[in-house]
Each structure stands twice: as C-alpha cells, then as structure tokens.
Amino acid sequence: MSEIIDRPRYACALGGALFTLRALPRTAPIIHASAGCGYSLYGALSAGAGYLGGGYCGGAAWSSTNVVEREIVFGGEERLEEQIRATIELMDADLYVVVTGCMVEMIGDDAAAAAAVFRDAEAPVLAIPTPSFKGDSYAGYDMALSGLFRGFTRLGAEKRKDTVNLLGLVPGQDAFYKGNLTELKRLLEQLGLRVNTFFGEGETLDNLRNASEASLNLVLSDRYGIKAAQVFEEIHGVPYRVLPFPIGAAQTADFLRAAAEAAGVGTAAASALIYREEDRYYDYLERIADIYNDIDLQRYAIVAGDVNYAPSVSRFISDELGWIPKLTVITDQLNAEETAKVQSRFSGWESGVYPLIKFDPDTSAVQRYFPLAWPQSANERYYDSFSPAVVIGSALERDFALQYSLPLLTVSFPVTNRIVLNQSYAGYNGGLSLASDLITLLMSWR
Amino acid sequence: MGKPLKQIAIYGKGGIGKSTTTSNLSAALSLMGFKVMQFGCDPKSDSTNTLRDGSYIPTVLDTLREKSGLDAHDVIHRGFNGVYCVEAGGPAPGVGCAGRGIITAVELFRHQRIFEELDLDYVIYDVLGDVVCGGFAVPIREGIAKHVFTVSSADFMSVYAANNLFRGILKYSRSGGALLGGVIANSVSGGYSKEIISDFTNRTKTRIVEYAPRSITVTQCELRGKTVVEGAPESEQAQIYMSLAEKIAAHEVSEIPAPLGVTELREWASGWSEKLLQRVEGNVSPGEAI
Structure with a gap:
C-alpha cells in the first residue's frame, strides 16, 4: 500500500511546470486540464513562493481549456485547439506553451498535434505533457525545461566556450529563485562567462532560444534540473556538471572554483574573484560580531x-x-x-x-x-x-x-509568512542576507 | 413500489455472439410478457440492430456530443415486440475515453429514473467483454446489474476474456457489486468444445446456463436484420433462446466465481492444447475418445 505524506512541501508536476513558465519572460501557458487545476495551483504555489503572484499572462489569468465530461469522453483536442486560437488572439506573448493535467493524459489527448496546427503562428506554440501522476512540482520543472529545450531552444547553434546555462533553481519552489539567479549570474560573469539563467533579471526568451550556444550546463542541485540537463546534452550536445547550491563565503568559493574549472576559465580568475568578494563579504559580516556575542x-x-x-x-x-x-x-x-x-x-x-x-x-x-x-x-x-x-x-x-x-x-x-522580492540566499550576498535575517530574527525575538 | 426490476449484464469477448445472444434473450423475454430494455454498452453501437430490422439508432453519446443536456427519452427506440433499445455509443476510435462514455450513459439513465418511469421488468446491458478499464465494469458495480452472464465459446481467447470478467466480478463482489449467474456457452456444438467449456466452469466454480450451438439460422436471420426469435420462431435455435429466457427469468441467486490466476489459466490452456494435439494425432488414451 502507498504511504501518506503528511503536509507535502510541493504541488504536482503541472504546478511546477506552470511556475517555471510563469518565470519565463513573455510566455503564456495554456493549461489543458479540468477547471480548478490552474487556479488551485496558483493559490498553492504563489503563497508558498513568498507571494510570487501570477505575473504576465499568469495566475488567475492563466488560459485553460477547463475540460468537462464531454471532452473526457470524446477527447479534448478540438477544445484545446479552440483555446490555443483564443489565447493567441487575446494574449500578447512571444511563446505559448500547452501544459497538460492528469485527466487529458489519461484519455490520451494528443496535445502536440493540437499545438502543431499553429506551427505557422507568429509566436511558437509548444505542447509539453506534464501529467501530475508523473511527479511533484520539482519534476514539473524538469518536464517543462526538457520540453522547452527540445522544442524551443534552437538546434545546431555554434558553441561558445564562454557560455554556460544555470539550472537547478526551481521558480516558485525556491521562493528566492530570481534573487539567487541574479547573484550567481553576477559572480559567474565576473569569471568572464556569459550566463543564461532563463528566469533571471533582464533576461529574455533569447537566453532560452540561444542556450544551445553554451558549452556547459551547471546544475546547482542534486535533484532538480538534472533530467533537463540530460535532455539538453542529448539534443544539443552540451555536457553538464552538478554542483551544490552555494550559500555564503565558503560554499561560494568552492562553487566558483569548481565552475571555473568546469568552464575551463582557469582557477586564477576564480581565486582573484573570491579574494575580492570575500574582502567585501567579511567587511559586512564582521559588523555582527558584537551582537553575535551579545x-x-x-x-x-x-x-x-x-x-x-x-x-x-x-x-x-x-x-x-x-x-x-x-x-x-x-x-x-x-x-x-x-x-x-x-x-x-x-x-x-x-x-x-x-x-x-x-x-x-x-x-x-x-x-x-x-x-x-x-x-x-x-x-x-x-x-x-x-x-x-x-x-x-x-x-x-x-x-x-x-x-x-x-x-x-x-x-x-x-x-507563506514573508513577502519575497529580490532577496537572495545564494552566493556572497545571499550569505549576508541569511546572516542578517537570522540575527535580526534573534534580536526581535528577545 | 412497482414490481422489482431485474438488471442483467451480459459480457463476452468481441465477436463471440454476445449481441446475438442478448438480442434473442430480450426478444424472448418480451414474448414472455416482460417489459425489456436492451442497453448496448459497446462503442460499436450495434447491439440492438437485430431488434430493429438491422437499423442503427442515434446513441446516447452521439446525442450528448451535439447538445449538453439530454432527455433520455430521445435516445430510447422501440424494437421488436416493444423492446426498448438504447445504445450508449462512444467516441471516435483513438480519442477520448470509451469507458467514461459508458459511465456517462448509464448514469444519465439512472439520474433520470427512466427504468422506474417505464416500469421495466428487465434491463439487459450488452457489454464489451474485455473489461479493459473501470468504465466497462460500471454495469457490474454496486446498484446497477445484479446478475452477470458471460457468453463464451470454447475458444481460449474467449475463455480468457471470461476469466478476466470473473476477476472483475470477484473484485466488485466485496462492495456489493453484481454476481455471476453463469456462462452461456455459444457456438458449442458438442465434442471437445463442450468438454473445454465445462472444465473451465467447473474449475471456476460456476455453471453453464445454456448451450447454444453454431447455427446457420442465426446467420440467415441476422442478414435479414432479425433475431432468430423474431425471424424463425419455430426453429430449434429459437427454442434454445426461449429456454434460456425462461432460465434467466427463473434465475434468482448468483454467485461469486473463482477465477483462475494468470499462470493457472495458462497451464490450464496448455494442458488442453496438448490433449487436443494428441487427439488430432490419434494418440488417444482409452476412455478419452471423443
């Protein structure tokens, strides 16, 4: 018999996929599922992600086929086609992605065929199967990214030695994903690398489209993003390297050395960067010495x-x-x-x-x-x-x-008890944030 | 309270003569003075054709596809001797969910309390026999059919399908579902085929309700769009169906079958294959002659 999970800390694959797409610039997801899937997942994930909100074409405005019994019995492909057509007409986006719920996957709806009808549309329309019986929201992140790497990232791009993609931080499941990506990108760029994070500050869909120019994928997780990196390797021939998610000076130094070595930029650049960053980091961190003792x-x-x-x-x-x-x-x-x-x-x-x-x-x-x-x-x-x-x-x-x-x-x-904006816990700045949040908490607790 | 309604489900492998048997049974029961509805639960939608001179009728699902609300009366058509004919229908091949379609159609009739309104004596569900998913098991779940009969020949594939059905019945029997009335042995004309099907029913602790031999009369009548009961009422085959109807009308207590396990069933089948092979080669042990 299955075991129950007492208050799981994630939603379903469809939810993970939706929040991954929500984090992509100018992307409109189209949910092919029952009414309720979209809004429930929005409610669950947005609040859990420090009130991330719906974003562009998202949340309460997500386009959804809201299939009912008629579509389950007769198949929902026509309904999906209608919904894609309406979404393209009403929502101004540069990428439309159909994601699917359990019920339409169980009856075998061919979402890809419905999406293919729009192959000549101005903006690409992709279909990515994301049935929730295939996993949790973290799995949904991998499904969504894998689908995008297969269907959106351009094939046959010329590789650039200085370009890396950063995977493994799951938008929404990591409430601080955007701040974290910004900090990690800031650091890697100082190693002389061009970095695509897809979801970070200032990025556009071009970062995702041209991600195949990269020579390396860095996966900052022992679980999330690995399957997507494997798909990337299979389709675009780019190897990946798994490194731990770094918080604070010690871990970030390890990260930068390993990333520099993997990207072939030399450890001297990493050492110089670490030196500069630590100088700055400890200049701030030492401020807490007195209160720390107190x-x-x-x-x-x-x-x-x-x-x-x-x-x-x-x-x-x-x-x-x-x-x-x-x-x-x-x-x-x-x-x-x-x-x-x-x-x-x-x-x-x-x-x-x-x-x-x-x-x-x-x-x-x-x-x-x-x-x-x-x-x-x-x-x-x-x-x-x-x-x-x-x-x-x-x-x-x-x-x-x-x-x-x-x-x-x-x-x-x-x-759910915080509003998260640009805050980060990754890297040096993230370490400072974590230290200051912890000490602040203890002081306010006194 | 009206008279008690008897709901019966008839399952069997596709092409085994399930609709033929069901239609003749419906026709025979109606001749006995009962008010009968035949409910075809097969996306092919041809269960009731021989009750209606070979004509097709609009199905529940076809009609539902056109409009969201449906009055069940719109999809009930009268056939031979007033038998009420309904076809659940299904989606186009390869799309949607036929199983859910059956559930939708059956639920619609229950919700609109049609059986009570028509004051029926019998509702006979003619169901695609492989019970491939929960939808096709709906008629045997709690509160719908009370008795299940399966049509089977001595053909191994047909026996497999019957055994699968027994597994379904066993499962739902724990929650008040239908029980097994017995096996209607079809196209069984004696000899080893009778032995095979009898052996199977013995092992699965069920019984044979009726033997229906292969008959050219059935084919002749069906080509004219009729049941044997209607088209050749004096024939021997029609008498068999009348006898079946009488037995089913008298049938009160169904039982839980004892389906064979997968390996058991395979061993049973290969045991019979060997026996049959020996007979073909003339290598028959004493007392085993056909």
Missing part, C-alpha cells in the same frame, strides 16, 4: 528543507556562523542514488560539526526526529534544555517552533 553566542539549529536548501543552510550554520546544527531533515522524496548524493554533501565541512541527517517528506518528521537529536526531559533535576536555538525551514515548521518556543526563519517552500 545574543548568546552560539546557537543550536534545526534545519528542514529541500535538497538545495537543507544541506547548504546546514553547512552555512556550521561553517560560517559557528553554530551547532543538530538536526537536518531533507523533505524531498528521493531515490537511493539521490539520497546518497545529498548525504555526501554533509562531509568536508571546515567546522567538522554535522547534524543528525534524516530524509523524510513528512512535515511531522521534524517533531519525530527531534528527540533523536536532543534528549528529551525526563523530569531530571538538571535538564539541559535545547536552548538557545533556532529553526530554519518552511512555514510548516511553525507549530514545532512554537511548541519549543524557538525562533523560525523560513527559507524553504512554503514561505
């Missing part, structure tokens, strides 16, 4: 989040803030290979201080594993309580944090 010095930390945030935040806590991570819960559903890969990120830390690591998609897992990480009180005369401490996770950790009266910083999906 608010109980060292903290225990509990971290819960996805495969990108959980390991990197834990290492930041341990290596940069000098705090003590006690428990880290990775909340994705992973296969054995992915689990081993993520597990391996908990090694080689400068501090040598590691948390108890658990892989569990249940929200209640944090509560369940906490006694393993910290002995519970048995009414002893002297009980060493779990204090001072902080929880870094998602809004779903609120109950746990309240129960133990611990301050909570939300960084991983869902981030």
Whole structure:
C-alpha cells in the first residue's frame, strides 16, 4: 500500500511546470486540464513562493481549456485547439506553451498535434505533457525545461566556450529563485562567462532560444534540473556538471572554483574573484560580531528543507556562523542514488560539526526526529534544555517552533509568512542576507 | 413500489455472439410478457440492430456530443415486440475515453429514473467483454446489474476474456457489486468444445446456463436484420433462446466465481492444447475418445 505524506512541501508536476513558465519572460501557458487545476495551483504555489503572484499572462489569468465530461469522453483536442486560437488572439506573448493535467493524459489527448496546427503562428506554440501522476512540482520543472529545450531552444547553434546555462533553481519552489539567479549570474560573469539563467533579471526568451550556444550546463542541485540537463546534452550536445547550491563565503568559493574549472576559465580568475568578494563579504559580516556575542553566542539549529536548501543552510550554520546544527531533515522524496548524493554533501565541512541527517517528506518528521537529536526531559533535576536555538525551514515548521518556543526563519517552500522580492540566499550576498535575517530574527525575538 | 426490476449484464469477448445472444434473450423475454430494455454498452453501437430490422439508432453519446443536456427519452427506440433499445455509443476510435462514455450513459439513465418511469421488468446491458478499464465494469458495480452472464465459446481467447470478467466480478463482489449467474456457452456444438467449456466452469466454480450451438439460422436471420426469435420462431435455435429466457427469468441467486490466476489459466490452456494435439494425432488414451 502507498504511504501518506503528511503536509507535502510541493504541488504536482503541472504546478511546477506552470511556475517555471510563469518565470519565463513573455510566455503564456495554456493549461489543458479540468477547471480548478490552474487556479488551485496558483493559490498553492504563489503563497508558498513568498507571494510570487501570477505575473504576465499568469495566475488567475492563466488560459485553460477547463475540460468537462464531454471532452473526457470524446477527447479534448478540438477544445484545446479552440483555446490555443483564443489565447493567441487575446494574449500578447512571444511563446505559448500547452501544459497538460492528469485527466487529458489519461484519455490520451494528443496535445502536440493540437499545438502543431499553429506551427505557422507568429509566436511558437509548444505542447509539453506534464501529467501530475508523473511527479511533484520539482519534476514539473524538469518536464517543462526538457520540453522547452527540445522544442524551443534552437538546434545546431555554434558553441561558445564562454557560455554556460544555470539550472537547478526551481521558480516558485525556491521562493528566492530570481534573487539567487541574479547573484550567481553576477559572480559567474565576473569569471568572464556569459550566463543564461532563463528566469533571471533582464533576461529574455533569447537566453532560452540561444542556450544551445553554451558549452556547459551547471546544475546547482542534486535533484532538480538534472533530467533537463540530460535532455539538453542529448539534443544539443552540451555536457553538464552538478554542483551544490552555494550559500555564503565558503560554499561560494568552492562553487566558483569548481565552475571555473568546469568552464575551463582557469582557477586564477576564480581565486582573484573570491579574494575580492570575500574582502567585501567579511567587511559586512564582521559588523555582527558584537551582537553575535551579545545574543548568546552560539546557537543550536534545526534545519528542514529541500535538497538545495537543507544541506547548504546546514553547512552555512556550521561553517560560517559557528553554530551547532543538530538536526537536518531533507523533505524531498528521493531515490537511493539521490539520497546518497545529498548525504555526501554533509562531509568536508571546515567546522567538522554535522547534524543528525534524516530524509523524510513528512512535515511531522521534524517533531519525530527531534528527540533523536536532543534528549528529551525526563523530569531530571538538571535538564539541559535545547536552548538557545533556532529553526530554519518552511512555514510548516511553525507549530514545532512554537511548541519549543524557538525562533523560525523560513527559507524553504512554503514561505507563506514573508513577502519575497529580490532577496537572495545564494552566493556572497545571499550569505549576508541569511546572516542578517537570522540575527535580526534573534534580536526581535528577545 | 412497482414490481422489482431485474438488471442483467451480459459480457463476452468481441465477436463471440454476445449481441446475438442478448438480442434473442430480450426478444424472448418480451414474448414472455416482460417489459425489456436492451442497453448496448459497446462503442460499436450495434447491439440492438437485430431488434430493429438491422437499423442503427442515434446513441446516447452521439446525442450528448451535439447538445449538453439530454432527455433520455430521445435516445430510447422501440424494437421488436416493444423492446426498448438504447445504445450508449462512444467516441471516435483513438480519442477520448470509451469507458467514461459508458459511465456517462448509464448514469444519465439512472439520474433520470427512466427504468422506474417505464416500469421495466428487465434491463439487459450488452457489454464489451474485455473489461479493459473501470468504465466497462460500471454495469457490474454496486446498484446497477445484479446478475452477470458471460457468453463464451470454447475458444481460449474467449475463455480468457471470461476469466478476466470473473476477476472483475470477484473484485466488485466485496462492495456489493453484481454476481455471476453463469456462462452461456455459444457456438458449442458438442465434442471437445463442450468438454473445454465445462472444465473451465467447473474449475471456476460456476455453471453453464445454456448451450447454444453454431447455427446457420442465426446467420440467415441476422442478414435479414432479425433475431432468430423474431425471424424463425419455430426453429430449434429459437427454442434454445426461449429456454434460456425462461432460465434467466427463473434465475434468482448468483454467485461469486473463482477465477483462475494468470499462470493457472495458462497451464490450464496448455494442458488442453496438448490433449487436443494428441487427439488430432490419434494418440488417444482409452476412455478419452471423443
């Protein structure tokens, strides 16, 4: 029998695909699914993504076929064709992408055939199957990107040695994706690279169209974007390299060295950049030295989040803030290979201080594993309580944090208690943001 | 309260004579004075043709395709001796979901309480027999048909389909679904074919309700767009269908079948293949002669 997941931290594949498309400039998704799929996913994902909103041609305005029983019985291809036609007429976009829900995939609607009717339209119309029974929103990101790489990115582009694409940050599931991409792009550009992130500041659909000029795909995740990178390699012959998502000085230095080596730009450029950035980084970070001592010095930390945030935040806590991570819960559903890969990120830390690591998609897992990480009180005369401490996770950790009266910083999906604009947790600037958010939280908690 | 309505589903592999059997059964029951509706649940939509001189009727789904609301009366057509004929119909081949179509059509009739309104004695569902998805199992789910009969020849593919149906019945029997009335052995004229089908029913703990031999009369009548009961009422074949109708009218208690497992079924089939091969080669052990 299947197991239930207690309050999962993601929506379905269709949701992941929709938020990936929402993050693409001037792109209009067309949902081929029942009424309700689009709006429910918008509600779930927008709020969880720090109130990302619908964007251009998105959210409550998403075009949808809203299929009913008639389409299920007789097939919905004609209805889809009608909807594509109307969308092209009413929505001004440079790319239209049909994404599909479970029911139309179960009856075998050929969305690609409906999209192909519009092959002579001014803007391209693609169809990408994204049935939700094929995975979660992270899987939807890979499905959407793979479809775009197959159907939109131009074939046969001449390779440029200095061009890389950045994958692995899932728009929406990572509430800070845009700020993160901006910071990572800023850094890579200083290595002399041209960078396509597709969803970052100032990018256009040309970044995606010409992504095949790249000589390398950097995937900043042990799970997200890997399948898309494999498709990219298969179609456009561009290899990929998986690196951990970097937060703060130590991880970003590792990242820049590895990226420079993989992109063949030489480690000297990386070292010079790291030197410059660290100079700036520590100039800011040292400001917290006094208050750091004033608010109980060292903290225990509990971290819960996805495969990108959980390991990197834990290492930041341990290596940069000098705090003590006690428990880290990775909340994705992973296969054995992915689990081993993520597990391996908990090694080689400068501090040598590691948390108890658990892989569990249940929200209640944090509560369940906490006694393993910290002995519970048995009414002893002297009980060493779990204090001072902080929880870094998602809004779903609120109950746990309240129960133990611990301050909570939300960084991983869902981030429903914050408005996220251009903030970033990646790179040097992201490290400074995380440090300042954490110390601010502790001060306001006093 | 009116008289009790008896709902029966007849399944069988495509081409095995399911519609022939069902139509003759409907015709025979109507001659016995019952008010009968035959409900074709096959996208081919030709279940009731021989009740209506070979003519096709607009299907539930064709009509629904044209307009969103549907009065069930619009798709009920009278056939031989007043039998009510309905065809569920289906989508064009290769698109949509025929299974959902069956569900839609059956639900529409239930919601509009047509069976009660027409004061029927029998509703007979003629269903595509491979039970490929949940839609085709609708007539055997709770609250629709109470008894299921399967039409099968001694052909192995037909037996496979019957066994699949038994699996479906077994599954739904736990939640108040229809039970198995028995097997109507079709195109079985005796000899080894009778042995095969009897052996199968013994093993699956069910029984044969009637043997219907292959008959040229059926073909002759069907070419004229008629059931045997209508077209050749005095024929031997018509008497077989009248007898079947009487048995079904008297049938009260259906049972849960014991379908064979996949491997069991294959072994059973290959056991018979060997036996038949030996007979062809004349290598028959004593007492096994046909």
